[in-house]
Amino acid sequence: MTHSNYGPDQPEYSAPPLPPEAFQHPDVYLPHAYPPPPRKGGHGKKIIAGLTLAAVAAGGAVAAYAYTMLASSGIQPERVLPANTVAFVKLDLDPAAGQKVAAYRLSKKFPAISKGASDLDGARDAILSEFFDKQSELDYATEIKPWLGDRIAVAAVPNPASEAGLDPVLAVAYTDEAKMKAAFSKVARTERAFGYVTIDGYALVTDSQPHAEAVLAGVRRATLAGAEHYRADLKALDGDQLAVGWADLEATVAALKAGTRSGSSSRWQGLDRLDTLAAAKGRIVIGAHASSDYLEISAVSRQRVVSGEPRLAGKPVNGTLARLGAVDTSAALEVTGLGEAFKQAWAGASTALGLGGELEDFLEETGLRLPEDLVALFGSDATLSLRLPQGASGDPEIAAQVTTDDAGRAMRVVDSLGRPFGFPADSLHTRATADGYLVSNSAGYDPRSTAGARTLGADPAFQKAVPDRADAGLIGYLNLGAILDSDKHASAKDKADWKHVGALGLSVVPTSDGSRINFRLTTR
Template structure:
């Protein structure tokens, strides 16, 4: 439910309570109907916004608890994920993260805390906190002490539309609500467009056009973006959408990673690669990984980015079998050009051969694997972990998948002993990225446990 400018203006007046300003007037009698989201209270001009749902849907809570049982470190840091009162544990974890270690939930939070809490960045200095309150008088008594231990004691706290709105600066909350009279965040066209593409909201939802996210947006050449963290199909899922500043090429196909043999341990697929080679190369530079890739390619006798068109072709998929064996690259593209690229060079010396497979060309040093790739008995499409880890592989321009073997070889060596212990029950990870409507880059990542 969106609140009009008149409603936002009418629900804000100020009194002083324990040295903290609190807005208490409600001439339209709306306090029994709080806004469903802090985005309906905070101004449309905030640079970044993060909201936590303290009472997610039951299905989310059940999957959250199941996930946490397989990730001991996560359950110990956030006990509510493993069961019990999810709202209590989520709220307590947030408050403790803010610096308030001695929190009496039953006395300080439970009597008044609603379902949503959000943090927004108004400008370089001002942060604004919006907490849904079911009992305003109790909230007035409980929140100031929590703000004080979090270092916000000199800030301002106001009441609007079912929310206590606090800031870390004197006058910040008042400025935010004054701005909201001219338009709330949920009425911001970019916010509405970005968050709508997220689909069902998860436990955490975020949106930004600048502020703390400015550097990340600049690296991806995006003007704004949104993200949500939720549980879906038995996996932890993060979905990110970013609106590009330029038109993006949409795909006319997908890289067919699901057609790889079922024992594939690591897979990376790219569709329309040759057409997007320049854009991909620029993206690697913005992400800061182009140099490492170029050095690795040079060791194999490849010249990047000149050879990218051939290696990517129309569609391509790189794969490894368990233990890193059977390394291969399957390309739908210029077979003669790939043959010239291999012949007489370092790839040839490394035993890489070119194998024809209908419209595809397979580059691998393992002849037996080439046959398996051409006609697998069972494919990844029939593998439960792959299906859980990769959302809609037939609607992807870039696909990544790693099973337990791949995780142990590629990810765990980069982690400390304690972090490795937390991944003991992680069975697979996956990523699907694609373009929507020519200007939205969408990424869906999943972690599967069991």
């Protein structure tokens, strides 16, 4: 039985562990329309923010995490959050054994991290002590640190009775229930904008006790861990993760529109515009994964994809970036479908974002015809490359290679855009290519590799940073190690700190129901 008369003098409710069958039949639960209690003071939400800060600060120690206990223990926070949660971020300081080992080995390649690992806990404690001393009556060293566990999550749970339409919920693992309750009871005596319940080693904290009880009731009906859509999204990430973020974008917008504050015309208009954008639909899951020689952040998006409809990065790149000269390329980006994507999105975006009248002067000055000129200008495949100066002086050289069916029209558009954007008449250099055109800010910069020169596609650093380049509709590459090495003013300590820094790679691979995005930092 759930108690509804919580308070400083009432016993807190601790729910029993959920039976296995509770996770097999997810079902959406909307919290009851509890009227929010009168609020006084403003520290309740700051305390919730402080506990979130504790997780972020603790995350600084993940890369140097001691692997004394390789077996991950305890349940994940999604097992104590309701199935109708629409957004969720968690940090796991007790990850699976493989991630602990990988994070440890990765940290050893960076002296600044490995040498300072023993001081990370002290630095974290100093930050959190400063926060809690100023924002609450709680003392971090004696009232927070002794019970703070290794897992924490922040979630958004729909509540149509609230102004925002969503309740913020913090799920924080504790190691000592008595000490945790003593700290939270102290807060509850003075703060009305604060409520919590406990379940399976977690405290669920939100902005009022009725809201906390409603969240607990939702958990007892069904959990996020048992929701099929969440489980499918999480499974799409490769391997174990150090941190996970997940959101049902369409459900989030729907919850915001259902809130009591959505009645204001300006807010409703903003939400209505957001609802028309494709980016506000579908779901997305993001994870951080460590290997002994790279750190990778992956995202998988689930959207309604219409077969045959053009979309940005919807087809694999044609390989222009891979054919660039490896020595001369400091950074590069290649993407397919820009022209058609602009054409398809133009009408909807101009309406959703309130564009229209303010563009007339610009269009008149440049002579642009939209969206037709955009199709020619950005074509079916566009590659941007950058070469940094070799010496201490000089400007970066930038070039774009575009595959397009109407190169003549595109080059005329480039010439017309120079003046409005402040480029002198001779600052942009265009030339036709076999499949389109090339434009650069330097007459002497042609990023295409010469005969016999090593290309990016044959470069091991590029191959390691962008492993799925053959299937990607968007590729990005930054030779970070070489850029750092070129710093003539770096000290010996700086050079030692970054000598193992490799490259940054980005790829977007189209899928039948969305896309997969990988962002990778490698070592050397």
